[in-house]
Amino acid sequence: MNIHPLRSHLYDELHSRPFQVIPSPARVTHIALLCSEAEKQAQHEHLQQLHGLFGCPVNQQDLNCYEYDCGDFRLRREKHTEFTTYTFINLDIPADADAFDVTGLTPLPQGWIESLPGEVVAAFHVSIEDAREGEEPALPAVKAAFEEMRLVGSSPQGGDAQVWASFQLHSDGFGRLMVVNKQMSDSQLGRLTQRLMEIETYRLMALLALPLARSVSPELGRMDARLAKLTQQLADKGEVDEPSLLADLIDMAASIESWRARLTFRFSATKAYHALVLTRLEELRENEVSGHLTITEFMTRRLTPAVRTCQASGERLEDLSRRVDRVSDMMRTRVELGIQQQNQQLLSSMDRRSRIQLMMQHTVEGLSVVAISYYLIGLLKYVFEAVYDAGIPIDKSLATGVSVPVVAFSVWLATRRIHHRFIQMARKEKPQG
Known part of the structure; x- marks a missing residue:
């Protein structure tokens, strides 16, 4: 048979990012960094230094998804289009340790995480508690672990687990999530934890466009008013300074194209990340816990309006671009008619x-x-x-x-x-x- 050269890659793609198997209890730290291709290469070299510090063989190949298992400590690095993620899993937890006293970063050597190339967008700790044979943590203890911040909680997977989150930065500069395992296997717990980490990461990546949308909105308003004024000048029956009007239109079109070059990718990425968040939320199959907002309700109430603001700014920018093109066409038609009239007079x-x-x-x-x-x-x-x-x-x-x-x-x-x-x-x- 004539085998397609990409056939094996197509099969491997479905298994390139497998779900992790996480026992309970465990402490997980997840970090997402915006980075360029050069910084991704620098991260790979930085990761090789960690292998040397742990005394493990150095992996020379820079894979899209790389896992490193050193007994009670695991590391996973994934490369995405514009960011990379690091997941640190620590299974060496003292019996008397509180929820976030020990984290996934605890086994790392001093200064290694601080010198990691890239800009940190998401960074949060996940405390995985085991309640399969004992009692689940009391609500006061959970609030204390989250520094008395307002909580969002739910019982995903039909009540097999309980999840608590604040979706805020805490005193250590990290976000916090707590997963209480009631009757889930290690594989199920790994899939649930992966979904929660992706929800938080994609949520923050989607919100990167919101400050841009807010900053460009006043400029779009002023540009809209300016375009309306120019259109009115064309509509009025009178003498029009066509060279000056055409220069204004060219300047406006250049500004709009500059904005589109800077914002189109960011707005498109926001739409894609928001769709991923919604998909992961559906997979949670949440139930309400003691009157608290579920993660889905919280995200729908807070994230969706922000995404719609970005979409509205993007649509407004595209509409403004189309209107400038139409006015430019009208202006060119008017100039061409004037030229034709001059040619007729000349003939x-x-x-x-x-x-x-x-x-x-x-x-x-x-x-x-x-x-x-x-x-x-x-x-x-x-x-x-x-x-x-x-x-x-x-x-x-x-x-x-x-x-x-x-x-x-x-x-x-x-x-x-x-x-x-x-x-x-x-x-x-x-x-x-």
């Missing part, structure tokens, strides 16, 4: 000049007949005198008088024939091109 003027030149040509032709006839008759007069002097009896005056009409008619006839010949040559000449 009419040329036609009048051509008729005048033709009349002058006829006049010149008439004068030319008279002049040529005069010189020819003068020559014939010399001929008649020579013949008379030779002894031939002729009446010089009579001969000269008779030759006048004959010469004049002959010259006129020759001039007309030459004129008609040039006209026939012009008609037979084919147009070039």
Whole structure:
């Protein structure tokens, strides 16, 4: 069989980012960093240093999804289009440790995480508690773990677990999530934790466009008013400074295209990230816990309006671009009509000049007949005198008088024939091109 060269890659893609298997209890730290391709390469080199510090073999290949397992400590790095994520899992938890006293970063050497290349967008700790055989944490203890911040909680997966979150930054500069495992297997717990981390990461990535949308909104308002003023000038029946108006339109179009170049990708990414968040929320299958907002309710109430603001700004920018194009087309049409009118006037003027030149040509032709006839008759007069002097009896005056009409008619006839010949040559000449 003729096998497609990408067949194996297509199969491998579905397994390139497998769900993690996480036992409980555990402490997980998830970090997402915006980075360029050069910073991704620098991150790979930075990760190799960590292998050396832990005394493990160095992996030279920079994979899209790389997992490192060192017993009670696991590390996972994933590369995405514009960011990378690091997931640190710590299974070495003292029995008397509180929820966030120990984190996924605890086993890391001092200073390694601080020197990680890239800009941190998401960074939060996940405390996974085991309540399969014991009691789940009391609500006061949960509030204390979240520094008395307002909580969002739910029972996902049909009540097999309980999730608490504040979706705020805490005193250590990290966000916090708590997952209480009631009766989930390690695989189910890994999938649930992965969904929660993706929800928080994609939520923050989606919100990156909100400050841009808010900053560009006043500019769009001013540009909208400016375009309305220019359109009104075109609609008014009066003299319009077309070069100045066209320069304003070009300046406005350049500004809009500059905004589109800076914002289109960000707004499109926000739409894609929001769709991923909604998909992950549906997969949670949440139930309400003791009157608290569920994660889905919280996200729908807070995230969706922000995303719609970004979408509205993007749509407004595209609408403004289309309107500027329409006004520019109107302006170009107006200029072209003016040029056509000037060309028509120029052609009419040329036609009048051509008729005048033709009349002058006829006049010149008439004068030319008279002049040529005069010189020819003068020559014939010399001929008649020579013949008379030779002894031939002729009446010089009579001969000269008779030759006048004959010469004049002959010259006129020759001039007309030459004129008609040039006209026939012009008609037979084919147009070039």
